[in-house]
Amino acid sequence: MADVNRGNRPLSPFMIGPYYRPQMTSMSSILVRITGIASFGMVFLVVCWLLAAASSETAYDWVNWLLTSFVGDLIFLLGTWGIWYHVLGRLRHVVWDFGYFLDVETSEKMGWGMFIGATVLTLITIIAV
Amino acid sequence: MSYLTDRKRAVGNGAGSEGTHHHWKMMVSSICLVVLVPFFVFTFGAGLGGTYEDVQAYFSSPFVALVMALGLIVGLRHFKMEIDEAVEDYVHGLAQKLTLIAVNAATYVLMAVGLFALLKLAL
Numbered sequence: 001m002a003d004v005n006r007g008n009r010p011l012s013p014f015m016i017g018p019y020y021r022p023q024m025t026s027m028s029s030i031l032v033r034i035t036g037i038a039s040f041g042m043v044f045l046v047v048c049w050l051l052a053a054a055s056s057e058t059a060y061d062w063v064n065w066l067l068t069s070f071v072g073d074l075i076f077l078l079g080t081w082g083i084w085y086h087v088l089g090r091l092r093h094v095v096w097d098f099g100y101f102l103d104v105e106t107s108e109k110m111g112w113g114m115f116i117g118a119t120v121l122t123l124i125t126i127i128a129v
Numbered sequence: 130m131s132y133l134t135d136r137k138r139a140v141g142n143g144a145g146s147e148g149t150h151h152h153w154k155m156m157v158s159s160i161c162l163v164v165l166v167p168f169f170v171f172t173f174g175a176g177l178g179g180t181y182e183d184v185q186a187y188f189s190s191p192f193v194a195l196v197m198a199l200g201l202i203v204g205l206r207h208f209k210m211e212i213d214e215a216v217e218d219y220v221h222g223l224a225q226k227l228t229l230i231a232v233n234a235a236t237y238v239l240m241a242v243g244l245f246a247l248l249k250l251a252l
Contacts, residue, residue, distance in 0.1 A: 036211035054246035129174030
């Protein structure tokens with residue numbers, strides 16, 4: 001059986017679009033991966049900022065200006081949404097892994113919950129910080 | 130037809146070639162980070178954007194320094210695993226090996242630089 005069609009079959013992520021319609025479950029799952037990778041980039045910015053703060057006032061003023069400029073604010077806004085979304089997405093994975101809410105209907109509801117929850121948490125972060 | 134059994138041929142051929150180990154590590158760090166990330170976001174957010182003197186004073190607090198350090202260590206390791214997963218899925222052969230090595234190096238460079246900066250600010 002293992003000899004049948006080895007390596008010549010479409011891989012699942014590449015099937016979305018031409019063969020497979022986008023769904024809440026697949027889209028919310030893909031975005032968990034994207035936000036996870038983007039968060040690595042956000043950590044890079046945080047580390048740059050910390051290094052500048054630990055180096056000198058000139059370095060700090062420059063990096064702090066850059067990261068709190070309009071573009072910097074926008075990046076941190078998106079990054080904040082991303083990290084909150086990723087937290088909720090990984091929480092969904094943990095819930096699934098423990099064997100709960102595996103049916104499609106609840107999974108889709110959790111997907112909506114991730115989008116809405118991340119947006120609400122981002123607004124709370126903006127207000128609190 | 131080969132004499133290998135189907136199982137024998139399948140073992141070690143998952144995307145990560147290491148069974149459920151990676152999955153379990155993701156579970157552990159996910160659960161820890163669900164607690165840690167809110168602390169990190171609000172703690173760092175409160176420090177971002179202050180004057181140079183404000184920042185020196187703020188990051189010398191032990192609580193702030195510890196939340197930041199834990200966030201960097203646990204967070205970076207988690208995001209590294211996240212990227213490794215994507216690389217194992219989409220990059221193959223020599224390019225895969227080199228990308229995994231580069232991600233590994235970048236992770237620990239960021240961790241070392243971040244922890245050094247925190248130490249310098251805290252002490």
